[in-house]
Amino acid sequence: MHVVVLAGGLSPERDVSIRSGRRVANALRAADPSIDVIERDVDSTLLKSLRTDAPDCVIPMLHGAAGEDGAVRDVLDGLGIPYVGSGPDACRLAFDKPVAKALLRTEGIATPRSVALPHSTFRELGAASVLDALVAAVGLPAVVKPARGGSALGTSIVNDASELPAAMVNAFAYGDVAMIESFVAGVEVAVAVVDTADGPRALPAVEIVPDSGFYDYAARYTAGSTEFFVPARVSQEHSEALAKLAVRVHTSLGLRDWSRTDAIVTPEGAMFLEINAAPGMTETSLMPQALTNAGMDLGELTAYLVRAAVARG
Amino acid sequence: MTSKGSRLDPWVDSYATRARGMTASEIRALFSVASRPEVVSLAGGMPFVQALPMDAIAEMSARLIRERGPQALQYGSGQGDPTLREQIVEVMREVGIDGHPDEVVVTPGSQMALDVVVRIFCDPGDVVLVEAPSYVGALGVFRAYECDVIHVAMDNEGLVPNALEETIAAVRASGRKIKLIYTIPSFHNPAGVTQGPQRRSEILAIAQRSGILILEDDPYGLLGFDGGPPPRAIRADEADGVVYLGSFSKTIASGIRVGWALAPHGVREKLVLASESAILCPSNLTQFTVSEYLSTQPWRQQIKVFQEVYRERRDALLDALATYMPEGTTWTVPAGGFYSWLTLPPGLDSKAMLPRAIAALVAYVPGTGFYVDGQGQRELRLSYCYPDPERIREGVRRLGTVMESELQLMQTFGADMPQHDSQGPQTPAPDLG
Numbered sequence: 124m125h126v127v128v129l130a131g132g133l134s135p136e137r138d139v140s141i142r143s144g145r146r147v148a149n150a151l152r153a154a155d156p157s158i159d160v161i162e163r164d165v166d167s168t169l170l171k172s173l174r175t176d177a178p179d180c181v182i183p184m185l186h187g188a189a190g191e192d193g194a195v196r197d198v199l200d201g202l203g204i205p206y207v208g209s210g211p212d213a214c215r216l217a218f219d220k221p222v223a224k225a226l227l228r229t230e231g232i233a234t235p236r237s238v239a240l241p242h243s244t245f246r247e248l249g250a251a252s253v254l255d256a257l258v259a260a261v262g263l264p265a266v267v268k269p270a271r272g273g274s275a276l277g278t279s280i281v282n283d284a285s286e287l288p289a290a291m292v293n294a295f296a297y298g299d300v301a302m303i304e305s306f307v308a309g310v311e312v313a314v315a316v317v318d319t320a321d322g323p324r325a326l327p328a329v330e331i332v333p334d335s336g337f338y339d340y341a342a343r344y345t346a347g348s349t350e351f352f353v354p355a356r357v358s359q360e361h362s363e364a365l366a367k368l369a370v371r372v373h374t375s376l377g378l379r380d381w382s383r384t385d386a387i388v389t390p391e392g393a394m395f396l397e398i399n400a401a402p403g404m405t406e407t408s409l410m411p412q413a414l415t416n417a418g419m420d421l422g423e424l425t426a427y428l429v430r431a432a433v434a435r436g
Numbered sequence: 437m438t439s440k441g442s443r444l445d446p447w448v449d450s451y452a453t454r455a456r457g458m459t460a461s462e463i464r465a466l467f468s469v470a471s472r473p474e475v476v477s478l479a480g481g482m483p484f485v486q487a488l489p490m491d492a493i494a495e496m497s498a499r500l501i502r503e504r505g506p507q508a509l510q511y512g513s514g515q516g517d518p519t520l521r522e523q524i525v526e527v528m529r530e531v532g533i534d535g536h537p538d539e540v541v542v543t544p545g546s547q548m549a550l551d552v553v554v555r556i557f558c559d560p561g562d563v564v565l566v567e568a569p570s571y572v573g574a575l576g577v578f579r580a581y582e583c584d585v586i587h588v589a590m591d592n593e594g595l596v597p598n599a600l601e602e603t604i605a606a607v608r609a610s611g612r613k614i615k616l617i618y619t620i621p622s623f624h625n626p627a628g629v630t631q632g633p634q635r636r637s638e639i640l641a642i643a644q645r646s647g648i649l650i651l652e653d654d655p656y657g658l659l660g661f662d663g664g665p666p667p668r669a670i671r672a673d674e675a676d677g678v679v680y681l682g683s684f685s686k687t688i689a690s691g692i693r694v695g696w697a698l699a700p701h702g703v704r705e706k707l708v709l710a711s712e713s714a715i716l717c718p719s720n721l722t723q724f725t726v727s728e729y730l731s732t733q734p735w736r737q738q739i740k741v742f743q744e745v746y747r748e749r750r751d752a753l754l755d756a757l758a759t760y761m762p763e764g765t766t767w768t769v770p771a772g773g774f775y776s777w778l779t780l781p782p783g784l785d786s787k788a789m790l791p792r793a794i795a796a797l798v799a800y801v802p803g804t805g806f807y808v809d810g811q812g813q814r815e816l817r818l819s820y821c822y823p824d825p826e827r828i829r830e831g832v833r834r835l836g837t838v839m840e841s842e843l844q845l846m847q848t849f850g851a852d853m854p855q856h857d858s859q860g861p862q863t864p865a866p867d868l869g
Contacts, residue, residue, distance in 0.1 A: 344460035347448030
């Protein structure tokens, strides 16, 4: 079997993607030496090479736009090439944070209050008055982040209204729409979901305790700068609620094969923060830690998902 | 329940304090995108080695291995190959230095020479005076040896003598010890400016009066564009008070990794010992390659080729800047070397703007990477050494568009960007074009 792992691309998460792709490719090679695995960047020669090489399956390990917004998966569907992971429509819903939150709210899933606005709204209505209205709606402290994108790029925690303009500029550096979300203090966790023969299964929650207090880019990708607890140090009741939450998010958005839900646990319960249709698989990423704790092997899981993708065509 | 979590690095409690800043960085992540061919990179400082006579070098290298293989592939002298040291003395005559081969210590690139100089001079907390801005590789070395780096103002002629004198007085009044004045007098990285003869004399006089050693870094000195003789090195007029760093990275090839230090006797003795403890000896293979190149190839003519390539690219950059930069932007006009230094219109922040620039497929280096104290938010470095003139023009056009839209954004929010906390590397790896 011939499998192509797509990694890289032009997103600011290119480096993370390359590392995720390398890890998945190596794990797959180790798990099943009979599978011929190649890693490949996404560029103008991709379509030609996919047509020529005709891989049995593609594993998109692209993070950020094009990789997670469904575009590449649309192309793969068009070419009739099976791939591991969610389809384009589910990716589109998951990648757009305000859209995902709105949809999940309608499903009764708790998520912090938030407002998402494009830069043009601030320009037309005047930033000061719009920011005042946002603070009134969301409250402080708040988290400001790009509506689309990952790895906490462009994300800031704002404790005082005077910090908001700079935080908005940081967020708009990574996209045209920014989201302001009420900051909820609690236990920060990530719950991965994998599709098995018995349906979607939540892996143990990974608790995230960054030294800096903020799980930003450096805290995510500098080994040693964040302490992880697997399973998360939450009550059994919260642990079960988290598993249910992650599976509900996975199924409600129509995600497939694997996903990772980021959530916050408060004494009142778990709240949804974000969903990742292409979870990071780097040396410091969360999902591989959950797999290890669950006694699962990344390579074996990937091989299983590759076969499942080929079977569904 | 687990009382202690995992940090994914069992040695996290063992690292030295100086490793604290060695973290993943958003800026480095963005530079990863800049390596893609779609992006016009005005960020890196890779020399245009494609201008070298590759066939001649291939033939020369093959002959070297055939005829001197056993010696070329063996350990060599810690101080460096004697023949090459004689040739280095000849090269330094181009910038007016009358040195002696015994005073030369060959190192794997002048970066290593810089490292060993700081290693033998600086204790933690010692003060090093550097230009504002300064070479990021030097700042990294000073940080590694836990020096207290203090920036001294520059103008269009480089380091400002009055500012230097005032800084020396202020530091000494605070009871601290100044060990080095680190300066790049010719075609400065990143500022693109050059000290005139008078300016060099004044700086030298201040250093002599103050009893402070000058560390003169001169990797670009032979790459002037005006066709005249290269700027005369400070070391040409003072042998005992200057350690001079030279490099073949820009005049031959950066991949060869051969540089050197020229130092007075006492310093040189320690440099050799320090260098031996760090690297044992520089590579015979690369030293012999440089030596063969200098003795068999028209190296002065090749430098003229490089000068012409870079002059044409510099002109393309300046022309494009004049066409595409928004009002309020200023830049230096380099008379040689690889870089121009931009000052952005008020309100713009070069680090905050970088993601937008990368999305628009153009890369530069934000100014903050060239300071240790958070300065440089309104500044950035543009490199013209690697992309061809057409790409340079396109890159600057894209940058102009990004700046216009960033100005709109900043006007919308009137944001006063906070000082950056310089988390992780702020500049690209050396292999970015």
